Amino acid sequence: MKDAVVITVPSHPKYLSMVRAATVNMGKLYGMEDPVTEDIKLAVDEACSNVIKHAYRGDTSKKIVIKYKNMQNGLAVIIEDSGIKANLKSIKGRDLDDVRPGGLGIHFIKRVFDVFKFDEKKKEGNRLILIKYREKG
Amino acid sequence: MNIEVSDYNGKKIIILSGEVDMYSSPLLREKLLDLIKRKVPILIVDFKGVSYIDSSGIATFVEGLKGMKSYGGRLQFFGLPRGIMEIFSFSKLDRVFEIYGNIDDAINS
Numbered sequence: 248m249k250d251a252v253v254i255t256v257p258s259h260p261k262y263l264s265m266v267r268a269a270t271v272n273m274g275k276l277y278g279m280e281d282p283v284t285e286d287i288k289l290a291v292d293e294a295c296s297n298v299i300k301h302a303y304r305g306d307t308s309k310k311i312v313i314k315y316k317n318m319q320n321g322l323a324v325i326i327e328d329s330g331i332k333a334n335l336k337s338i339k340g341r342d343l344d345d346v347r348p349g350g351l352g353i354h355f356i357k358r359v360f361d362v363f364k365f366d367e368k369k370k371e372g373n374r375l376i377l378i379k380y381r382e383k384g
Numbered sequence: 385m386n387i388e389v390s391d392y393n394g395k396k397i398i399i400l401s402g403e404v405d406m407y408s409s410p411l412l413r414e415k416l417l418d419l420i421k422r423k424v425p426i427l428i429v430d431f432k433g434v435s436y437i438d439s440s441g442i443a444t445f446v447e448g449l450k451g452m453k454s455y456g457g458r459l460q461f462f463g464l465p466r467g468i469m470e471i472f473s474f475s476k477l478d479r480v481f482e483i484y485g486n487i488d489d490a491i492n493s
Binding site: 259260261263264267285289292293296299300343344346347348349351352354355358 | 403405406407436438439440442443444446447450467471474475476477480
C-alpha cells in the first residue's frame with residue numbers, strides 16, 4: 248500500500264486553516280521535525296494561496312487537491328489545480344531588499360522545500376511538486 | 385483572528401491574536417487603513433497572541449507602514465513570538481519595522 252494521503256479542499260481562503268492543520272498532522276505523522284513542520288505549514292499555505300490568487304483568479308468554486316506522500320528520505324507534497332497554467336518564467340519572489348507588499352510567498356516555499364517544480368506533463372491546470380528531504384540524524 | 389483597537393497612554397494599539405492569513409488579512413487591512421486614513425501618529429501592534437502569519441498578513445503591514453510613512457507616522461510592533469520574528473527576519477523586514485520586546489519599550493522609544 249502506498250503511504251500517502253490526499254485531501255481536496257474548495258478554493259476558498261477560509262479552508263486554508265484546514266490545509267494548515269492537515270499539513271502539520273501529516274508532517275508529524277511522517278516524522279518531520281517540529282520546526283521544519285511549521286515551515287512546511289507556511290509553505291503549503293502559500294502554495295494554496297497562490298492557486299486561489301493566480302490559477303483560479305479568486306474563483307472560490309474550484310478545487311485544490313493536496314497529496315502528502317511519505318518517501319523513504321522525506322515528505323512530498325503535491326498540489327494540483329485545474330486553473331490557469333503557471334507562467335514558470337514569471338514565478339519569482341521579489342528582491343528581499345525591495346520592500347513592498349507582496350512577492351514573499353515564493354520565498355517562504357523555497358525556504359523549506361528542497362524540490363520545487365511544476366510537472367510539465369500535466370496538460371491542464373497545474374501540479375506543483377514539493378519535496379522536503381529528512382535531515383540525516 | 386481577532387482584532388481589538390484600544391488606547392494606551394494616548395496612543396492607538398491594535399491587539400492582534402490568532403492566525404493572520406489570506407482569509408483574515410482583509411479585515412486587518414480594513415482596520416489598519418481606517419486608522420491610517422485618520423493619520424494616527426503612532427500605531428502600536430501587540431503581536432503576543434498571534435499564532436501564525438503568512439505573506440498576505442505581512443503584505444498588509446508593509447502597505448500600512450508605507451501609508452503611515454507618507455505623513456510621518458510610526459508603526460511599532462511588540463511581543464512577536466519567536467516563529468513570527470523568524471519570518472520577519474528571513475524577509476529582512478526586521479530592519480524595516482520598529483520591533484520591540486514589550487509595550488513600554490515601544491512607547492518610550
